[in-house]
Amino acid sequence: MRALRKLGFLTIGLFDEADPRAGHESTLKIIELGEQLGLDSAWLRHRHLQYGISSPVAVLAAASQRTSRIELGTAVTPIGWENPLRLAEDWATVDILSGGRLNPGLSVGPPMFYDTVKDALYPDTAEAEDFSYERVERLLRFVRGEKASDFSGARAFEEFSDHVQPHAAGLADRLWYGGGSLRSAVWAGEHGMNFLTSSVVKAEGDSTDFAQIQRSHIEAFRAAHPLGEKARVSQGLVVIPTDSATPEQVARYEEYVARRTPRTTQPQGPARMLFARDLIGTSEQIAEQLHADVAYQQIDEVAFALPFSFGHDDYVQILTDMATKLGPALGRPAAQ
Template sequence: MPLPGAPLRKLGFLTIGLFDPADPARGHNSTLEIIELGEALGFDSAWLRHRHLQYGISSPIAVMAAASQRTSRIQLGTAVTPLGWENPLRLAEDLATVDLLSGGRINSGISVGTPMNFDTIKHELYPETADQEDFGFERAARLARYISGEELRELRGKQGVVEEFSARVEPHSPTLRGRLWYGAGSLDSARRAGEHGFNLLTSSVVFAGPEHPNPRFDLVQQSQIQAFRQAAVQAGHQQARVSQGLVVIPTDSATPEQVRRYEQYVAERTPRTTAAQGPRGVLFAKDLIGSSEQIAEQLYAHAGFREVDEVAFALPFSFNQQDYEQILTDIAQRLGPVLGWRPDATA
């Protein structure tokens, strides 16, 4: 196994929070139990995917609020919230509220762009303005301004006997702006995130674009991370962070039956990773499966991984609670230490 460089500094995980539509409460409570387990195992962060009109978490802010009252240390994030579904001002209020309730542990990952399957829902989501909505980066910039405490109007102060008004979004959480993350998949979006003072979330999907005529996932991701850092430094954001989110499935303590299912899952998903797809050159990363030592060897050979010192490993979509418990335990107790990570002494 190649010798590690700098040890992994932050270890997190990402879950979609699937649920049975016949019993959605059970699925949501299972997600909360997984977050509690993550804190007990010493993970630095737990991240929630954001899904709409699917059988996954549609309201991660509500779930983070609940998780914040069951935990005391673990950071809680979204990866990512698609802003095309959101009013940035209202989202800023919710994020700040939950951040204060959590003691400053919220990390909001966001993305922009037209909502998925927009034509099927646009007249319900934006009945009067669907064709006028701007789903570009300005939506993210607005959210950042609101969270930073920028004044939005001249109206302020007391009116009447008891009503008092603020010119900025309330409540205000002073440090939340530094914990905003941007989910970028292209070179341009990575640069834009750095220029505007976001942290960078990278995942198991990238867009190669014309810059990479013969793309390889890890090299494309590496170039995007490097472009982000360069743009961030040039814009004066020297403390900008980068987190990587590949799918890893350690099998150290898995049963033979679990290993069989895990290998079948990976085999079904591997064909999509062999070539870039579509006009934007979509590339999917391979799922990494095996012992912790085998996964670590693959990670150290991954150019994107070598650029980061924090990760939020993605849990597979469709596994059960016992599978997630086994995978998280192996990541925390076996894979993390192999990568040089140690849990916070206060965990």
């Protein structure tokens, strides 16, 4: 069992189409609260053509100016929607603004519902776009400071660089790959990235034991990584502590979990995706379940996911319990 070293949270940042500013402001306030409570990291999901944050890089730039300590991450940015060179520039800029606190997470593959959006996203190159790991490798090269242009030097009154500017020293060491398959875990390790493992994995063999599958991914990642057992892994289960929740909140939370539990009983769809059960209860009850989880036993960083559809006050309660009750129950002292 590893001692819990970093305790963070993940949110989708939902908003009302009729008043999007309020939802984005709520997300920023939640990140500020996380810092005040002494949490180590705040992560944003990335949503396109939905009512969740479509531009985490912009929201995290804002958050960087309203916080001073908490690490800021994306979990994850689907790189199929992105130009790797432009994304490298954006991430480097936000990392500079944050003082070196950005932890970008990404995943590979074509955009979701690609056939419905490809004409808007890539009208001239839709069939030629490469959504393989090579797209990630291009991003890694740019973030690491390798050449992006064949020209550098003066041109008229302007100076040009042949690599991404600004260069954010240390950012490359804080890049994360979000994977749910054995192949993705090994690939991330071989390429020296950190590894985000969430509440979804692929049941590729005979086993349908979520924790055992997740543990096998963690072990494969570290076996392939140059740092071995010291390679960073973060686990992102859905965790709902109820220590200070009202009876009305507890009832809503339990109903939410009950609606989502049936999908955890067996692999879903042709890809055989397996979902972890949401963890709900007092912090002591949740800590007991986590300590018995064979995947959790292999990590020392977590970014627990906030339920997607809850309200601002619910998130305040959950984060407060997470920082003041659950963290200590897992062996991480509460902030003073």
